Amino acid sequence: MSPRRQNRAAAEELTSRLSARGRRPTAQRLLVLEALRRSRRTVTAADLFEQLRADHPLIGRATVFRSLDSLVDAGLAQRFERAGHVSAYAACSTEHHHHLVCTGCDTTVEIDEASIARLAGELSQRHGFTVHHGTLDFYGLCASCSDRASGAQRRA
Amino acid sequence: MSPRRQNRAAAEELTSRLSARGRRPTAQRLLVLEALRRSRRTVTAADLFEQLRADHPLIGRATVFRSLDSLVDAGLAQRFERAGHVSAYAACSTEHHHHLVCTGCDTTVEIDEASIARLAGELSQRHGFTVHHGTLDFYGLCASCSDRASGAQRRA
DNA sequence: ATGATAACTGATCCTGAGTATCAAAACGGG
DNA sequence: CCCGTTTTGATACTCAGGATCAGTTATCAT
Numbered sequence: 001m002s003p004r005r006q007n008r009a010a011a012e013e014l015t016s017r018l019s020a021r022g023r024r025p026t027a028q029r030l031l032v033l034e035a036l037r038r039s040r041r042t043v044t045a046a047d048l049f050e051q052l053r054a055d056h057p058l059i060g061r062a063t064v065f066r067s068l069d070s071l072v073d074a075g076l077a078q079r080f081e082r083a084g085h086v087s088a089y090a091a092c093s094t095e096h097h098h099h100l101v102c103t104g105c106d107t108t109v110e111i112d113e114a115s116i117a118r119l120a121g122e123l124s125q126r127h128g129f130t131v132h133h134g135t136l137d138f139y140g141l142c143a144s145c146s147d148r149a150s151g152a153q154r155r156a
Numbered sequence: 157m158s159p160r161r162q163n164r165a166a167a168e169e170l171t172s173r174l175s176a177r178g179r180r181p182t183a184q185r186l187l188v189l190e191a192l193r194r195s196r197r198t199v200t201a202a203d204l205f206e207q208l209r210a211d212h213p214l215i216g217r218a219t220v221f222r223s224l225d226s227l228v229d230a231g232l233a234q235r236f237e238r239a240g241h242v243s244a245y246a247a248c249s250t251e252h253h254h255h256l257v258c259t260g261c262d263t264t265v266e267i268d269e270a271s272i273a274r275l276a277g278e279l280s281q282r283h284g285f286t287v288h289h290g291t292l293d294f295y296g297l298c299a300s301c302s303d304r305a306s307g308a309q310r311r312a
Numbered sequence: 313a314t315g316a317t318a319a320c321t322g323a324t325c326c327t328g329a330g331t332a333t334c335a336a337a338a339c340g341g342g
Numbered sequence: 343c344c345c346g347t348t349t350t351g352a353t354a355c356t357c358a359g360g361a362t363c364a365g366t367t368a369t370c371a372t
Contacts, residue, residue: 029349059350061352063349063350063351081239085329175369184320215321222320222360241330242358
């Protein structure tokens with residue numbers, strides 16, 4: 001697929017996903033999304049800012065942060081908490097995606113949703129990944145918090 | 157078990173684990189470890205600092221951060237990257253532990269290492285946890301980074 | 313014990329990610 | 343084409359965590 005066609009598709013998806021939430025598909029958000037799609041690795045907001053400013057000197061730092069928030073909110077990107085208290089981002093095409101993230105080079109590999117059960121045991125062979133035990137944790141809501149927050153979205 | 161006996165055991169483990177690395181079991185580190193063990197939730201360095209300063213006004217902020225690093229390094233505590241680019245900590249007794257961390261109240265539940273495979277599918281029922289898809293990611297080293305880093309410990 | 317050496321502490325300053333604010337600009341519906 | 347809403351960019355700010363350094367404390371050898 002040509003780069004131009006890719007941009008076209010990206011723009012269309014951006015438009016539909018954002019406008020469904022009453023938000024606008026701006027040039028800056030498209031730039032951020034395209035940069036994300038171009039990378040096979042997770043990138044930080046600072047990375048993106050520097051990278052985008054090369055071709056678009058007018059873009060603002062805060063705008064990159066906000067665009068990333070918008071994209072995550074629209075389901076077009078995913079946030080990763082990289083060690084060192086920095087958020088990194090990756091574009092993601094469909095709804096829920098699980099990833100392998102290399103803590104060395106930040107390369108991300110998408111994993112299909114099915115068979116999470118068999119996943120952990122096979123990770124090292126299938127992708128040559130050495131899963132680091134320390135970060136093999138699951139985050140979510142316990143029963144009480146789940147009840148308390150039912151209906152009320154929390155984002156903090 | 158009485159509180160005193162618990163302190164005793166904590167102090168002994170602290171001593172052996174730390175001195176094996178040429179580090180010293182100081183009063184401050186013991187304080188931090190005890191505070192961690194007292195909590196069934198992950199706590200931030202700021203939480204601990206405030207909490208400890210109530211009884212020990214002389215303790216320094218940086219010391220709390222450094223003590224936590226030491227404890228993690230010694231395998232007595234575990235670091236969690238809480239959303240919002242903050243590290244949270246929990247005491248952990250044995251080597252590798254997996255946890256359920258509630259993003260609402262930070263309660264942590266230890267999970268036995270075996271049967272990671274069956275885990276994900278059963279999480280919601282067993283503990284009443286709602287696992288948040290967005291953070292169900294695995295971190296580790298890809299094959300190339302694994303080769304490159306073989307032998308050389310990386311901690312960054 | 314005691315003195316030398318190395319690790320630790322606490323105070324202070326510094327960095328860097330991310331947010332809040334706000335006036336100016338860009339949209340989009342009517 | 344106009345008006346209300348959203349977004350942008352610039353700036354100032356917050357706050358977690360790290361660096362530095364002089365002073366202190368623990369460990370080890372004598």
